[in-house]
Amino acid sequence: MTTLFGARGYAINHAKHAMICPLEQFPDQIRQLIGSPEQRQNLGNAAFHFAEAHLDWKLQANKFRNVLERTIFASGKRKLWW
Numbered sequence: 001m002t003t004l005f006g007a008r009g010y011a012i013n014h015a016k017h018a019m020i021c022p023l024e025q026f027p028d029q030i031r032q033l034i035g036s037p038e039q040r041q042n043l044g045n046a047a048f049h050f051a052e053a054h055l056d057w058k059l060q061a062n063k064f065r066n067v068l069e070r071t072i073f074a075s076g077k078r079k080l081w082w
Contacts, residue, residue: 001018001021002020
C-alpha cells in the first residue's frame, strides 16, 4: 500500500506490485484486500519478486558504486576496492 508520491521512481503497477492510491482510499483498499485472499497472494508474490529483482542490497550497492566511480573517482586513477 502506497501513495503516488511513495511509488515515484519505481516501475510498479497498481494492483500488481502494490496498491497505489491516495491516503483517503487506504481503508477501502485494505478492506478489498482483506476480502480477497487470492488478490493478496498475487500482490504479495509480485511485490516480493519486484523487490528481489530491483531492490536487492547487492544491486543497490553496485549502483551506488558505479555512481561513486563515475562522479568522485571520475579521473580513472582511483577505483573502489569493493
